Amino acid sequence: MKADDDHELAARLANEAGQCLLELRERRQSEVDGKTLGDEGDAAAHELLVNALAAQRPHDAVLSEHGEAGPAREPAGRVWIVDPLDGTREFSEPGRTDWAVHVALAEGHDVLASAVALPARGLVLDTGAPPKPPARRAGAPRVAVSRSRPPEFVGEVAAAIGAEQVPMGSAGAKIAAVVLGDVDAYVHAGGQYEWDSAAPIGVARAAGLHTSRLDGSPLVYDRPDPWLPDLLVCRAELAEPLLTALSRSAATRPEGSS
Numbered sequence: 325m326k327a328d329d330d331h332e333l334a335a336r337l338a339n340e341a342g343q344c345l346l347e348l349r350e351r352r353q354s355e356v357d358g359k360t361l362g363d364e365g366d367a368a369a370h371e372l373l374v375n376a377l378a379a380q381r382p383h384d385a386v387l388s389e390h391g392e393a394g395p396a397r398e399p400a401g402r403v404w405i406v407d408p409l410d411g412t413r414e415f416s417e418p419g420r421t422d423w424a425v426h427v428a429l430a431e432g433h434d435v436l437a438s439a440v441a442l443p444a445r446g447l448v449l450d451t452g453a454p455p456k457p458p459a460r461r462a463g464a465p466r467v468a469v470s471r472s473r474p475p476e477f478v479g480e481v482a483a484a485i486g487a488e489q490v491p492m493g494s495a496g497a498k499i500a501a502v503v504l505g506d507v508d509a510y511v512h513a514g515g516q517y518e519w520d521s522a523a524p525i526g527v528a529r530a531a532g533l534h535t536s537r538l539d540g541s542p543l544v545y546d547r548p549d550p551w552l553p554d555l556l557v558c559r560a561e562l563a564e565p566l567l568t569a570l571s572r573s574a575a576t577r578p579e580g581s582s
């Protein structure tokens with residue numbers, strides 16, 4: 325099996341799940357409430373991805389936001405880490421485009437191939453043909469943060485580098501915004517799981533962006549516990565100033581200290 329096939333499969337499955345979600349959203353949004361729409365989307369996209377991976381990669385394990393599937397995970401073996409619908413809340417709000425489908429293949433605790441679909445924007449970003457981030461736009465740097473749960477310390481970090489904050493839903497949409505040059509960085513803390521970041525982190529790395537934990541250490545995938553609560557994605561030239569600002573902020577201060 326060629327590695328190229330994995331890039332291609334990730335992109336195809338992310339696109340197919342995205343089309344399924346677009347169709348479901350169109351058909352059901354006038355019939356059910358937002359919570360039901362999100363739950364139906366999550367379930368439909370999960371089912372599509374798990375069935376497709378069972379048919380196309382029967383020897384690989386699958387770790388989805390909605391449970392494990394396929395053979396048991398082997399230490400450092402091949403595992404598809406998928407988030408069928410990232411930004412469930414935004415998916416259920418009419419007209420919003422900040423939601424995504426994540427499909428990643430990890431091996432040796434690293435992402436080998438991945439794709440992020442942004443169905444409502446008609447885009448699929450993948451590691452087989454990673455986009456080159458455009459030149460930085462003029463003006464203050466823009467830092468994407470969670471729309472619903474922005475970390476408290478982000479204000480002081482943004483101020484330290486003269487940046488403005490841009491609230492947005494979905495980890496995949498925020499990392500894609502850095503890849504596409506809509507923003508310059510994404511800072512997250514307080515909680516997340518491996519499926520929230522594996523696929524977009526693969527694409528961001530392939531596009532030459534900086535990716536790490538907030539203390540600068542590497543993001544490691546396919547650990548027994550999928551909790552991966554914080555991350556930084558940014559243009560390479562912002563890594564040093566942002567990591568310095570983060571190291572001086574509450575972001576990396578041990579809990580309980582001031």
Ligand SMILES: Nc1ncnc2c1ncn2[C@@H]1O[C@H](COP(=O)(O)O)[C@@H](OP(=O)(O)O)[C@H]1O
Pocket residue numbers: 389407409410411412413469470471472473492493494495513514515516517520
């Ligand atoms: N504190 C936290 N604990 C657990 N998951 C979190 C979290 N903050 C954000 N997330 C998850 O990260 C994804 C992006 O969040 P946000 O839009 O706030 O940036 C969402 O995934 P899902 O939409 O797949 O549930 C959300 O649930």
